[in-house]
Amino acid sequence: xxxxxxxxxxxxxxxxxxxxxxxxxxxxxxxxxxxxxxxxxxxxxxxxxxxxxxxxxxxxxxxxxxxxxxxxxxxxxxxxxxxxxxxxxxxxxxxxxxxxxxxxxxxxxxxxxxxxxxxxxxxxxxxxxxxxxxxxxxxxxxxxxxxxxxxxxxxxxxxxxxxxxxxxxxxxxxxxxxxxxxxxxxxxxxxxxxxxxxxxxxxxxxxxxxxxxxxxxxxxxxxxxxxxxxxxxxxxxxxxxxxxxxxxxxxxxxxxxxxxxxxxxxxxxxxxxxxxxxxxxxxxxxxxxxxxxxxxxxxxxxxxxxxxxxxxxxxxxxxxxxxxxxxxxxxxxxxxxxxxxxxxxxxxxxxxxxxxxxxxxxxxxxxxxxxxx
Ligand code: NPG
Numbered sequence: 001x002x003x004x005x006x007x008x009x010x011x012x013x014x015x016x017x018x019x020x021x022x023x024x025x026x027x028x029x030x031x032x033x034x035x036x037x038x039x040x041x042x043x044x045x046x047x048x049x050x051x052x053x054x055x056x057x058x059x060x061x062x063x064x065x066x067x068x069x070x071x072x073x074x075x076x077x078x079x080x081x082x083x084x085x086x087x088x089x090x091x092x093x094x095x096x097x098x099x100x101x102x103x104x105x106x107x108x109x110x111x112x113x114x115x116x117x118x119x120x121x122x123x124x125x126x127x128x129x130x131x132x133x134x135x136x137x138x139x140x141x142x143x144x145x146x147x148x149x150x151x152x153x154x155x156x157x158x159x160x161x162x163x164x165x166x167x168x169x170x171x172x173x174x175x176x177x178x179x180x181x182x183x184x185x186x187x188x189x190x191x192x193x194x195x196x197x198x199x200x201x202x203x204x205x206x207x208x209x210x211x212x213x214x215x216x217x218x219x220x221x222x223x224x225x226x227x228x229x230x231x232x233x234x235x236x237x238x239x240x241x242x243x244x245x246x247x248x249x250x251x252x253x254x255x256x257x258x259x260x261x262x263x264x265x266x267x268x269x270x271x272x273x274x275x276x277x278x279x280x281x282x283x284x285x286x287x288x289x290x291x292x293x294x295x296x297x298x299x300x301x302x303x304x305x306x307x308x309x310x311x312x313x314x315x316x317x318x319x320x321x322x323x324x325x326x327x328x329x330x331x332x333x334x335x336x337x338x339x340x341x342x343x344x345x346x347x348x349x350x351x352x353x354x355x356x357x358x359x360x361x362x363x364x365x366x367x368x369x370x371x372x373x
Contacts, residue, residue, distance in 0.1 A: 001115065002083040003372060004045060005037035008069050010366040013299065015327050020141040022169035022197035023059045029297045029327065030056045030365075032065045033355065034072065034106045038085070038114035048114025049354060051302035052106035053269035060195070060296075061102070061223075061244065061270065068103035073370045075100075076107050081373060087112035091275060101247060101272035108273040109305065109351060117350035122308070124345045127278055129311030133342040137163035137318035138326060139193070139295065142172050146179045153180050156326075162341040163189040163215070163318040169197040174208050181212045189318065193218040196244055200228045203235045215317065216241040216263045226251075229260040239263050243294060247271055249279040256287050263317065267294040268309065269302075274351075277309055285314035293319030300324060300333030304352030307336070311345045332359045 011031040019026045032052040039045045054063045079093045090108040097104070116123055124132075138161040143149040153164055166180060173192070181190060191214050198206060198220045206220055216239045221228050223244040233240035241263035246252050248271055255261040264284050268277040284291045293310035296302070303324065310319045321343050324335035332355040336343050346352065 001038040001040050001085050001111075001118075003036055003077070003080055003085060004039045006072075006077060006370040006372065007035040008072070008368045008370065009033040009035065009360065009364055010065070011299070011332070011360070011363045012365050013328050013332075013363050016325065016329055018141070019297070019327070020143070021167050022142070022195045024055070026297070029299075030065060031299050032068060032106065033299075033301060034110040036110040036114055038111065038118070040118050044118060046114045046118045047354065048110040048112070048117065048350070049301050049352060050106040050108070050110030050113065051298055052102055053267070053296035053298065053302060054102040063100060063102045068100070068106065069368070071097070071100045071103040072107055076103060077370060078373055080107070080111075085111060087115050088275065091273060102269045105269045105271070105273040108275065109268070112274065113351040120349045122347050122349060123274075123305060123351040124308040124311055124347060127274070127308055127312060129308055129345055130313045131311045131345065132347070133339075133344050134307055134310040134315070134321060135162045135318035136321055136323065136338050136341055136343045137161060137165060138322045139165045139320045140167065142167045142169060146176050149176055150179060150183050153183060157184065157188065159323070160338050160341045161322065163191070165191050165193055165218075165320065168192045168194050170202070174205075177209060177212050177214075186213060189215050191215040191218065191241070193243070194220040196220075196222050200225070200232060203232055206232065207236050210237040214238045218265060219243040219245065226255055226258055226260045229255075230258045233259055233262065241265055243267070244270070246280065249276055249283055252280045252283050256284070256289055261289065264289060264291045265294040266291050266309070267296060268305065269296060274305060274309060278312070281312050281314045290314070290316045292317035293321055295320035295322070297327050299328075299355070300331040300336060301352040301355060303336050304333070304346045307343050307345050308351070330359065332356060332363065
């Protein structure tokens, strides 16, 4: 295929309620979508959509939405000139540009979406999905009081979510987790996510989480602290899960070899795209390491991709794939709904439904056509 047009859309979607993590309070999602027009050998031109998951600031990772837009325009697109573009070689063509994985992921996703739409094939079938619905977990932010947290958790359980993930940080960890475990009983799967808020000297404190029978503790230490995660893992009974530290298949292989990860949270944006995400799934599965699909408050475009990814056989733990209304009153696609604790895996050609043009226009704050050179 040949790229004939690339358009960036900056969106702002209000959240139904603030979402607080150890690194940020989010009250709206600023999303960046990549739309490509791809012309195929048969003369057909097909539109593809990608979602860039970078936040508006470098708080979760070094990238941020505007840095991604610049990188896509100045450094990535020039490498996708010519009539021989296929999704499977996008990663290789972009390899000389270091890092900037969320930017690369969004562009590769748009190309893959166009390619699959052209072929009339769903992403689920392409990726090797083995189920047509995936269990839905919910990520619950830090609250001002334990009482408010318990109300939120009760509400999500009533909606049918099958697994609860609690955001924790120093000062909001042992007691909130104890209270939630007491509320939900021993049978509801519960896990915690620290988003790199602790250091290894906190090991004795973190070990107190062991008594709550957690599925896992996610990224307690810094992004670069692979060795220290391995050391912490040896001191805790709760299985160690890495998120921020795993930015590639190589990093996943290292984490497994070091004993730093008994579980891996896979987020395609963080690792440079859905194809790398599939490779990490494959490596983890071959090593007997469980994976689950993380979320970054995606719109319906990215949520569709995550639901399909999570349908691969190694995704043995529920992902952060909630219904659209966990974050948004109105999505830009048909909303994903929770049904009996599950989210349906899209089966239509391409990765996601195209955004609804009216909804897109309603929440768009900027749009830019990129020169193709
Ligand atoms: O369900 O999409 C979701 C949110 C899941 O907690 C969630 N995401 O650290 O994993 C995380 C966190 C996050 C959100 C990280 C946005 C970065 C940006």
